[in-house]
Amino acid sequence: MYLIRQFEEVCGEMYTRGQIRGFLHLYIGEEAVAVGAISQLQPHDYIVTHYRDHGHALARGIDPDRTMAELFGRIGGLSKGKGGSMHLFDVEKGFIGGHAIVGGQFPLAAGLALSHQYRKTDGVCVVFFGDGSTNQGTYHEVMNLASVWKLPMLFFLENNLYGMGSRFDRVRAGGEDFYPGAATYGIDQAAVVDGMDVLVVQEATKLALESIRAGNGPAFIEAKTFRFQGHSMADPVKYRDNSETASWEERDPVTTFPGQLLEQGLLTEAELDEIRNRVDAEVAAAVKFAEDSPFPPDEELFTDIYA
Amino acid sequence: MTEITFRQALQRGLREALDADPDVFLMGEDIGKYDGAYAVTQGLLDTYGPDRIRDTPISEAAFVGAGVGAAVAGLRPVVELMSMSFSLVASDQIVNMAAKIRYMSGGQVKVPMVLRAPTGGGVQLAATHSQSFENWYASTPGLKVVTPSSPYDALGLLRSSIEDDNPVVFAENALLYGVRGEVPDDEYRVPIGVAAVKRAGTDITLVGWAHGVVTLLDAAEKLAETGVSAEVIDLRTLRPLDMDTVVESVERTGRALVLDENWRTAGLGAEIAAEIGYRSSDYLDGPVARVGGADAPAPYTRPLEQLGIPQTQWVIDEIEKTYGI
Structure with a gap:
């Protein structure tokens, strides 16, 4: 979780320096969801995600160097700089995008x-x-299709309460919980969890995967979470109160989880410092890797269009 | 050689592909138990079973996109849409997913998928069921677009499309399903991206595709009666477009007509005419002649509908107007 946090703090910095352009959506605040869920997957499982995808990529063990290089638009990036922040891919890891x-x-x-x-x-x-x-048709269509065909699929809702600047209660009929809707499509394995608690997310994911692998068809998890920053770097966040953000920040998994470990004596301050120093160095090295990687040559414009 | 219909040729192509490769499977609305809206998949469910002949809900975006996902995972789905008009419901999955995922992943994945759909008008289905969006898909890098006009090409191109590692939009003009033609008894392929000279001639080059080729061959027959020797080129594939075959012919005949059955404005016919003009103007005796469909929605009633679809006489009249022959 700290790797994701540090990686993205640095991404924000690189964006303001103009090293990263286009749209950049930070996952800061939601780390416990990706880490808790993805820790339970097997290497042959597939992951598909949305455009706020750095956290999922790093949680899957995708190389931070090549991820940062992708954000920089460099040839050393995961997709040679052709996808950017919103479209991370690593087929070796079963990571089939970032979709925008x-x-x-x-x-x-x-x-x-x-x-x-x-x-x-x-x-x-x-x-x-x-x-x-x-609120997109594909959500409903695919829940139905997956259930009818009993597909081995886990629907993982990261409910951060806001679709860009629109709080869910301004755009959604049906209340604050989404997971009960899964039953409408015959998906009975549906749960809601605290997305700020990595262990809770882990446990719920484990149960869901067991059910899916047992051949029961799709499952659904809703994790309640919050993005601490704006929708993207271009967002001045005028649509919500600071007090709402502050109340979620108190439950920041990147500080509360190590806090628990320290309290329980599972981790010492020295060990925590050591982890953080190692991660900071890893992220600094990723920036160095990205800076040193050249932009793709002109001929790359026309490669990878057809197989 | 055996004479079969366009529909039978497609079914034979599907069966050959299903027999040849266990990764090939079919998905679509009512392709199984119902036997297919246009009966192309008749009987396949009995032979291959429900895992490989999958009836889908009426959820075009879901099952077209599921085809992309299965293809990314290395399977070879052949997805059927009941009408090319319905592809608009799934157009995000076609244009933003199928056509882009390879590029945006830097070449990490490929999409060996075929999207088959009946297309075109002329059977009184009115405005939303009579359209040919293969024209639009032909302007999208990442897609291939195939438009056969005969049973021979339908079978050979379908085999090539299913074996291709890229997403192929396979447009089946519904007026052609009953058309008969000879096909070899042995398996064969027709390559994607290669136009065919369907009739040799010396005075003018007529360019078209799919059902338009039927009209052009009819026109060429009538022109021959008046002493005009017309060469008919069937593009067969709209993307990649084989302009070299077209240009070679035009530079021999010195005259060209392009037939596009779809809306004339900003259609593929305009692109082809422009390219002929750009590449071969020194060889042309006049401007490139054009015949296109009416710029109107397709009406239900037959007299009005027929007014919008290019007829043989339009071709003959346009040639006379442009070149005086």
Whole structure:
């Protein structure tokens, strides 16, 4: 979690320096969700996510150097600089994007899950999405399709309460909980968890995956969470009170979780410092790697269009 | 050689592909139990079972995108849409997902998927069921677009499309399903991206695709009666577009007509005419002649509908107007 936090703090800095351009959406505050969920996956499982995707990528163990280089638009990036922040891919890790059309990732995830079913493996595809995407047709279409076909698919809602500047209660009929809607599509394995508690997220994910791998079809988890910063770097955050943010920041997993470990004697201050120093150095090295990587050569414009 | 219909050619192509590769499977609305809205998949469910012949809910975005996901995972889905008009519901998955995922991943994935759909007008289905959006998809890098006009090409191109590692939009003009033609008894392929000279001639080059080729061949027959020798080029593929074959012919005949059955404005016919003009103006006896569909929604009633679809006589009249022959 600290790696994701530090990586993204530095991303923000690199954005203001002009090293990273385009849209940059930070995951700061939501780290416990990606870390808790992805820690429970197997190497042959697929992950599909949305455009706020750095946290999922790093939690999956994707190389921070190549991730940062992608954000810098360099040839050493995961996609040679062709995808950028919103479209991270690492097929070796089963990480099939970063997708920036809200809700566009659901059908893709269903197809990846279908491939596991077709080949009779015990693999799963987990799809991460935000509360904003639940008003897209694809959300409903794919929940139905996945349930009818009993696809090995985990719907993972990161409910951070805001779709860009719109709080869920301004754009959603149906109350503050989303997970009960899964039952409408026959998905009974549905849970809601505190997305600020990494251990709780882990446990819920473990249960859901067990059910899916047992052949019961898709499962649904809603994690209540909050992004501490704006929607993107361009967002002055005029649509919500600082007090709302402050109340969530008190539950910041990047500080509360180590706090618990210290309290329980599972970690010492010295060990914590050591971890943080190591991560800081790792992120600094990622920046160095990205800076040293050249921009792609001109001919790359026309490669990778067709196989 | 055996004479079969366009529809039978497609079914044979699907069966051959299903037999050849266990990773090939079919998805679409009512392609199984119902036997397919246009009966192309008739009987396939009995032969191959429900895992490989999958009936889908009426959720075009969901199952087209699921096709992309399955293809990314290495399977070879053949997805059927009941109408090319319905592809708009799934157009985000076609244009933003199928066509882009390879590029945005820096070449890490490929999308070996075929999207089949009946297309075109002329059977009184009115404005929202008579459209040919393969024209639009042909302007999208990352997609291939295939438009056969005969049973031979339909079978050969379908095999090539299913074996291709890229997303292929396979447009089946619904007026062609009953058209008969000879196909070899052995398996064969027709390469994607190669136009065919369907009739040789010396006085003018007529360029079209899909059902338009039927009209052009009819026009060429009538022109021959008046002593005009017309060469008919069937593009067969709209992306990649084989302009070299077109240009070579135009530079021999010195005259060109492009037939686009879709809306004339900003359609693919405009692109082809412009490219002929750009590459071959020194060889042309006049401007590139154009025939296109009416810039109007397709009406239901037959007299009005037929007014919007290019007819043989339009081709003949346009040639006379432009070149005086």
